[in-house]
Amino acid sequence: MARRKRNNSVVFKFGTVEKMTASQEQGILDILAEEEESAGGNQITHENIEKNSNQTFEGLQNEPSDIKGNLIDQVTVAVNPAQIARFLPCMSPGRMITEDDEILSEWTLEQLDTGAPERQIPVVASTQGQAKSANQQKLPGKPRSNVWENFDSVFDANGKPDRSSMSTCKKCGQKVSSQADRLNKHLSSCKALRQNKAGTSAQMPFLSDQMPESKGGAQSNLRKYFKSVNATEKNKLDFKLGSFIFASNLPFNVVSHPQFKEFVASLNPAYNIPSRETVRTTILDTHYQRVLELRKSEIEHKVGVLLQDGWSTNQNKPVLSHCLATPSGSYFLSAESTGAEKKDSETCFKYLQKAIDYCTESLNCSVVGIVTDNCSTMTAMQTLIRKDYPHMEVYGCNAHLFNLIGEKFTDKDLAEKIRHVQTYIRNHHFTSGRLDEMGGKRPVLPRTTRWNSQIDSFLNYLENHSKYLGIVRELCKDKDHRGKESFQKLKEVVEDNSVYNNVEDAVKLLQPICVALDEMQKEHSTLADAAEMWITLCCSLPRRITTNEYFLKQKKLGLTQTAIAAHILHPKYKVLGSRLTSEQRESGLSWISDKNPNFLVPAAALNEEASEFFYKQYQNDSISAQMTAISWWKAASKDSVRKEMLDMVMKLFALPASTGAIERNF
Incomplete structure (x- = not known):
């Protein structure tokens, strides 16, 4: 059986059949029709198949005795792809049987490679455990079930099992009554067979281990042979997929990438990947509610301290952020844009009150303190807090205070000289390349928003200084650099020993301040x-x-x-x-x-x-x-x-x- 896409359908081709009865053909129609009908489509009939097939169905309504063995070569059926196509990658190795336990076809993984070019797949019927081609003559009677291959049994002259004797399991040696249902039941619980499967589990897990035999005249159903993904399982898989995307900070449209779809299909072809829209709405909301409930259970009845800080985004939009610190850990609460509102003490206090109410009413947490930075706006807000919440401890951020002290007592002229050297070396191709070849560290620039970056820049300069001297000597031989003012300034700084000594002194001064700053930023x-x-x-x-x-x-x-x-x-x-x-x-x-x-x-x-x-x-x-x-x-x-x-x-x-x-x- 092979598959190819045509318009909005999936076309199945049943390979060459050397002999098929009308009952067997009807069994195939019923199975496919049941799947099509459950998907809301039209039931498949002989007429529908004739319309989509290159072959006619002569003698289809005749009795089995009237069929000469070459009734049809192949059948092409168009069905709903969402309902049946998902089974196809799983169907290896496998077989299709009728209600009479007659084997219509068997196929292997190689034959059903959906990535291979479309081709006719011959049906291989199983007779006494041996395969035969489509050109071989079929033995009389019903083909024997593959279950007998797992047992040593006694057969009569016609190849029929002797029901009065016992069959011996080849795996565990246990004797079982020579009846197909009893043999199947034993295989389902055979410990030796399970251990053997565990060691060679190359078969896809979505294909049932045993093909169940039909009982009570009910038509066989493809759903019996394959494990599908029900609604509950799909919700669990969706949630885990969302956890992976959110925790990895991946874009939501990763679910639409062909390679990602191919990867998921190789794990579980029955799983339908959610759309980007579903990920960013339903799945994200589910995660938010789950995390919110978890955090509520952790925070409830505890004491906490509210932290407020403000900054501007890359689009220069003002943002006020709130966080709740507890002895067991800290929890991010909100980050809100103040929009056109003036970012003064009253505005900051209004947003802080909103955060206090949320903690006390929604999280059932006791807020015992407020911490802000030490700018004039926050200092003015602290006065408002003490007036309305006299029982709370209100104070400024100590890390911010230590950073201000470090900035105050850093030599500005020295810092500017080192910045020039670091920037020049970093931004020119030759200097940065030579520094890398010489095994130097990438120049570090001080950043206003990165505390302790000034001392990091000084330490980096001291470590690279000997290599900077070598680079300067090489540049002096290049007339294109010698005449540039920026290079001359670089040369003066690098070759000035007093600058090097001043940087060493600055590091000694800043070191205890930086240690204190780092200590203040620790979680506890x-x-x-x-x-x-x-x-x-x-x-x-x-x-x-x-x-x-x-x-x-x-x-x-x-x-x-x-x-x-x-x-x-x-x-x-x-x-x-x-x-x-x-x-x-x-x-x-x-x-x-x-x-x-x-x-x-x-x-x-x-x-x-x-x-x-x-x-x-x-x-x-x-x-x-x-x-x-x-x-x-x-x-x-x-x-x-x-x-x-x-x-x-x-x-x-x-x-x-x-x-x-x-x-x-x-």
């Missing part, structure tokens, strides 16, 4: 970690910087009362509490006392080896260093620690150090 960095970074910077930076008015201003915004209190109560930093000044320590204790004066007693007991509030096993510094503050307080606290204090500590250590989670999630 809290206000206690921010306080520790401010204390560290005050000890590691030169005095000319730590006493600078600008540095002190940023420090005041970052090292707040809340951050100092978190530092005092953090088990990892308790031994470092002496690094706080007396003024800072008093400020942190005042914050704790304002919550409840009784909380000061357990706070003071953190440094005691034997305490009525904490188990001594957890007082070990190596243990506390391996645990988060929240997990330590939950595990180390005895019953004498009030629940109110534990609730306060849980909220305090839920406060993130920065808005870095928005960048990660967006």
